[in-house]
Amino acid sequence: MNCIAKGMLGAGSLLPLAVAADWQVNLEPGVTEISQAVFDLHMTIFWICVAIGVVVFGVMLWSIIHHRKSRGAKAHNFHESTVVEITWTIIPFFILIAMAVPATATLIKMYDKNGADLDIQVTGYQWKWRYQYLGEDIDFFSSLSTPKEQIQNQAEKGEHYLLEVDNPLVIPAGKKVRFLMTANDVIHSWWVPALAVKKDAIPGFINEAWTVVPEPGIYRGQCAELCGKDHGFMPIVVDVRSEADYQLWLAEMKQAKVQAADAATKDWTLAELMEKGEEVYNRACAACHQANGEGIPGAFPALKNSPMVVAADPAAHIDIVLNGKAGTAMQAFRDQLNAVELAAVITYERNAWGNTSGDLVSPAQISELKQ
Amino acid sequence: MNSLDQTLDTAAEHHGPASGISRWLYTTNHKDIGTLYLWFSFIMFLLGGCMALSIRAELFQPGLQLMEPDFFNQMTTMHGLIMVFGAVMPAFVGLANWMVPLMIGAPDMALPRMNNWSFWILPFAFTMMVSTLFMEGGGPNFGWTFYAPLSTTYAPPSVTFFIFAVHMMGISSIMGAINVIATILNLRAPGMTMMKLPLFVWTWLITAFLLIAVMPVLAGVVTMMLMDIHFGTSFFNAAGGGDPVLFQHVFWFFGHPEVYIMILPAFGIVSQIIPTFARKKLFGYASMVYATASIAFLSFIVWAHHMFTVGMPLVGELFFMFTTMLIAVPTGVKVFNWVATMFRGSMTFETPMLFALAFVVLFTIGGFSGLMLAIAPADFQYHDTYFVVAHFHYVLVPGAVFSIVAAVYYWIPKWTGNMYNETMGRWHFWLSFIGVNITFFPMHFVGLAGMPRRIPDYALQFADFNAVASVGAFIFGFSQLLLLYNVIQCIRSKDKATTEVWESAEGLEWTVPSPAPYHTFAEPPLVK
Amino acid sequence: MSPKPNLWQMLCSVLAAFFGVQSSHNLQRDFSSGHALTYFLLGAAVLVGFVAFVIFLITLALSLAGA
Numbered sequence: 003m004n005c006i007a008k009g010m011l012g013a014g015s016l017l018p019l020a021v022a023a024d025w026q027v028n029l030e031p032g033v034t035e036i037s038q039a040v041f042d043l044h045m046t047i048f049w050i051c052v053a054i055g056v057v058v059f060g061v062m063l064w065s066i067i068h069h070r071k072s073r074g075a076k077a078h079n080f081h082e083s084t085v086v087e088i089t090w091t092i093i094p095f096f097i098l099i100a101m102a103v104p105a106t107a108t109l110i111k112m113y114d115k116n117g118a119d120l121d122i123q124v125t126g127y128q129w130k131w132r133y134q135y136l137g138e139d140i141d142f143f144s145s146l147s148t149p150k151e152q153i154q155n156q157a158e159k160g161e162h163y164l165l166e167v168d169n170p171l172v173i174p175a176g177k178k179v180r181f182l183m184t185a186n187d188v189i190h191s192w193w194v195p196a197l198a199v200k201k202d203a204i205p206g207f208i209n210e211a212w213t214v215v216p217e218p219g220i221y222r223g224q225c226a227e228l229c230g231k232d233h234g235f236m237p238i239v240v241d242v243r244s245e246a247d248y249q250l251w252l253a254e255m256k257q258a259k260v261q262a263a264d265a266a267t268k269d270w271t272l273a274e275l276m277e278k279g280e281e282v283y284n285r286a287c288a289a290c291h292q293a294n295g296e297g298i299p300g301a302f303p304a305l306k307n308s309p310m311v312v313a314a315d316p317a318a319h320i321d322i323v324l325n326g327k328a329g330t331a332m333q334a335f336r337d338q339l340n341a342v343e344l345a346a347v348i349t350y351e352r353n354a355w356g357n358t359s360g361d362l363v364s365p366a367q368i369s370e371l372k373q
Numbered sequence: 374m375n376s377l378d379q380t381l382d383t384a385a386e387h388h389g390p391a392s393g394i395s396r397w398l399y400t401t402n403h404k405d406i407g408t409l410y411l412w413f414s415f416i417m418f419l420l421g422g423c424m425a426l427s428i429r430a431e432l433f434q435p436g437l438q439l440m441e442p443d444f445f446n447q448m449t450t451m452h453g454l455i456m457v458f459g460a461v462m463p464a465f466v467g468l469a470n471w472m473v474p475l476m477i478g479a480p481d482m483a484l485p486r487m488n489n490w491s492f493w494i495l496p497f498a499f500t501m502m503v504s505t506l507f508m509e510g511g512g513p514n515f516g517w518t519f520y521a522p523l524s525t526t527y528a529p530p531s532v533t534f535f536i537f538a539v540h541m542m543g544i545s546s547i548m549g550a551i552n553v554i555a556t557i558l559n560l561r562a563p564g565m566t567m568m569k570l571p572l573f574v575w576t577w578l579i580t581a582f583l584l585i586a587v588m589p590v591l592a593g594v595v596t597m598m599l600m601d602i603h604f605g606t607s608f609f610n611a612a613g614g615g616d617p618v619l620f621q622h623v624f625w626f627f628g629h630p631e632v633y634i635m636i637l638p639a640f641g642i643v644s645q646i647i648p649t650f651a652r653k654k655l656f657g658y659a660s661m662v663y664a665t666a667s668i669a670f671l672s673f674i675v676w677a678h679h680m681f682t683v684g685m686p687l688v689g690e691l692f693f694m695f696t697t698m699l700i701a702v703p704t705g706v707k708v709f710n711w712v713a714t715m716f717r718g719s720m721t722f723e724t725p726m727l728f729a730l731a732f733v734v735l736f737t738i739g740g741f742s743g744l745m746l747a748i749a750p751a752d753f754q755y756h757d758t759y760f761v762v763a764h765f766h767y768v769l770v771p772g773a774v775f776s777i778v779a780a781v782y783y784w785i786p787k788w789t790g791n792m793y794n795e796t797m798g799r800w801h802f803w804l805s806f807i808g809v810n811i812t813f814f815p816m817h818f819v820g821l822a823g824m825p826r827r828i829p830d831y832a833l834q835f836a837d838f839n840a841v842a843s844v845g846a847f848i849f850g851f852s853q854l855l856l857l858y859n860v861i862q863c864i865r866s867k868d869k870a871t872t873e874v875w876e877s878a879e880g881l882e883w884t885v886p887s888p889a890p891y892h893t894f895a896e897p898p899l900v901k
Numbered sequence: 902m903s904p905k906p907n908l909w910q911m912l913c914s915v916l917a918a919f920f921g922v923q924s925s926h927n928l929q930r931d932f933s934s935g936h937a938l939t940y941f942l943l944g945a946a947v948l949v950g951f952v953a954f955v956i957f958l959i960t961l962a963l964s965l966a967g968a
Binding site for chain 1: 516683818822
Binding site: 566567568657658659660662663664666667668670671673674687688691692695696702703706707 | 917918919920921922923924925927928929932933944948951952955956958959960962963
């Protein structure tokens with residue numbers, strides 16, 4: 003308790019009230035036809051509840067004020083009236099039916115997945131999203147880009163703190179985009195409030211959802227299903243672009259892929275790989291194995307002085323990074339990172355934190371294994 | 374019946390309570406066991422409360438200040454498990470132990486030795502569960518709903534201890550439920566027919582049937598987890614041909630009746646208290662009984678409304694949406710009946726009544742947000758946000774917990790023989806009432822604004838209301854120490870309570886002296 | 902006491918339990934001369950019927966909406 007009290011005092015001096023002033027109290031209507039329909043439903047049911055509340059609490063307050071003993075109220079003796087009771091059962095019943103009709107209509111609309119212009123497979127990973135554009139050969143991962151220093155309160159928090167990613171999902175405006183949701187490890191849930199799309203991404207299942215966003219813009223959301231340690235740190239950013247800009251982006255993505263393949267063929271020095279490896283490590287590995295390579299005992303193994311990592315033959319080390327370890331949180335990074343990144347990060351792990359294997363795993367070596 | 378009476382007669386003459394620790398270890402007396410349950414539940418309430426406060430302290434402002442995300446997840450998980458299984462459920466069992474025999478004119482519970490056992494399992498179960506926090510890899514960190522595969526393949530090693538702790542709690546609950554049913558059906562005093570049963574007894578009877586129906590389902594689902602983790606099965610593992618969604622169906626088939634297990638006895642308590650302080654008979658007694666039965670029935674066919682986003686087919690979504698909306702009808706009947714009981718009564722506002730009135734208002738607010746959550750398309754926006762957190766805390770804290778506190782103030786003069794301090798009771802009420810609303814009302818707002826639940830850190834636009842909620846949580850949390858003070862003060866007080874205690878309380882419990890003697894109704898009373 | 906309730910009256914009581922409204926006169930009758938098991942069985946049967954009815958409603962709603 004004591005440490006909590008101290009924490010409170012320390013926190014009090016920073017007063018979050020002064021940092022950001024945003025007192026949003028209601029759902030946002032969103033930007034799609036569906037999100038608008040959901041918002042209307044929400045407001046209707048809200049006002050119905052308010053009306054019922056006013057009546058019920060009104061009668062209650064009236065009784066509390068007027069039928070109190072201190073005012074000399076004498077208790078009456080009625081305690082049953084089947085007619086009254088049936089009346090106040092029937093009325094809510096009809097209110098509910100009136101509510102169920104528009105709700106059913108909206109739900110039917112949401113379930114109409116026909117006629118999609120673009121299919122994107124969304125895969126939840128601990129703790130990032132993977133977007134695969136079906137038929138386009140575009141496949142990338144999207145993870146939190148907020149720097150660690152901001153989370154640890156060592157730097158000022160940016161405008162989109164925790165709601166920013168390295169590679170946003172880019173979709174064209176005015177097109178029906180269908181999302182095929184699945185997950186690689188545990189259950190995640192893909193949620194963008196402005197689109198009113200929330201669907202669980204479940205390993206072994208493919209769920210469908212869709213959206214048509216009329217106007218370009220950037221919309222942010224978060225994973226909604228508890229998925230482990232960094233559940234709070236896997237945001238979603240949807241970058242909606244006009245058709246022309248979207249085509250431009252597609253071309254750029256394809257270009258970048260060619261360049262990455264070229265980079266894998268050049269010769270890399272140990273120092274170059276170490277530098278790149280540290281950057282990749284902090285992005286892809288440090289969440290579990292920690293920046294100091296010591297892991298979290300009982301949950302995530304240490305890499306520092308790990309027999310596998312310092313072994314003379316790097317084959318086992320390369321294998322686990324590429325293919326993961328079944329039944330554990332260790333993912334397969336074969337598709338998540340390109341050959342240069344994989345080579346760099348393995349080299350880094352073998353030579354950082356006092357690990358002194360001294361050897362270099364080259365991108366060419368990895369490219370061969372990736373074939 | 375006759376020989377039982379004689380045994381108890383001789384027992385009453387020759388034996389008071391044993392002295393020292395053995396009184397509590399070996400006791401088969403329903404009052405002692407009720408007391409044990411209530412103190413146990415209070416300790417768990419404070420422990421779970423400390424975890425809640427550490428969660429709120431971390432969420433006071435954005436950024437990670439006090440704990441790592443993994444520990445934060447352990448706190449949310451343990452807070453939920455302890456409050457549900459350690460605080461609310463044992464408190465209701467404790468109240469049932471104390472009051473059911475007194476209300477139906479029975480000398481004790483029907484199965485006293487089993488009663489002792491079902492209590493003494495609990496401290497061991499919870500010691501084991503809490504000890505996981507100190508194990509390598511930490512305690513359960515997958516939320517109190519422990520969705521697979523996060524709780525199986527990806528769980529810390531301590532999950533096995535968690536599974537066995539849940540088994541033990543389940544055994545305890547089932548035995549407690551069997552005892553309540555056996556007592557109510559067999560040990561009623563002559564003339565205490567079913568339709569004269571006080572509502573607290575009625576609601577507990579129905580709750581006990583719910584417990585027997587669903588605790589084995591919970592035991593089943595954790596056993597399936599155990600098999601997946603240690604014996605190579607693949608119930609919930611998609612890679613082995615299993616189905617992670619199956620977990621959720623089985624869990625919520627237990628979980629939804631479970632939430633009614635936590636609220637039906639509360640309905641019963643409030644239905645005892647409001648007529649007493651309104652000095653007027655409960656309006657629509659028969660409907661209250663039938664509405665309870667109705668809620669119990671419906672609770673078995675609504676479970677998947679917790680799973681609207683898992684991708685059920687349209688027919689499934691509609692089915693669970695319609696049935697869920699229907700629950701509003703019998704629940705509405707109850708609220709209307711309470712208000713009609715107050716209407717044209719002659720009310721006074723002692724502490725139990727204050728808590729009961731707050732229950733009616735705040736539980737109804739929780740019911741409204743529940744109705745909103747039932748609308749499947751809107752639920753896509755609410756699901757797994759703080760709106761849900763606000764909803765279930767409104768029905769559980771100013772709902773279930775307030776009813777338990779109201780029950781304690783209402784019956785404690787009968788338990789201790791002394792009146793509590795009314796002024797302090799009011800302080801406790803007002804601080805709790807204000808604290809609870811400051812804590813949980815803003816959660817509606819951040820939820821609607823888009824804040825997911827179970828996150829240790831959040832985007833800047835949620836900062837203000839989170840700070841407010843944290844302040845409220847500390848007010849609410851620390852004001853519960855007043856309850857402890859009031860109870861101890863009442864035990865030591867010199868202000869003797871009368872037999873009737875309250876001006877117009879009705880029921881057999883108000884016919885025995887205050888404090889209730891160690892053995893009551895050795896001679897069954899005659900109920901006219 | 903009151904006469905034994907007939908099947909129709911018992912069905913009405915079970916339906917009342919689903920709605921949550923009942924008069925104390927009927928409650929008295931049910932508990933003084935009815936048999937608990939019949940009510941349980943009737944309750945379970947009505948629950949099954951109710952589930953079937955909701956499913957029917959949904960199919961109807963879906964066919965009307967053409968989905």
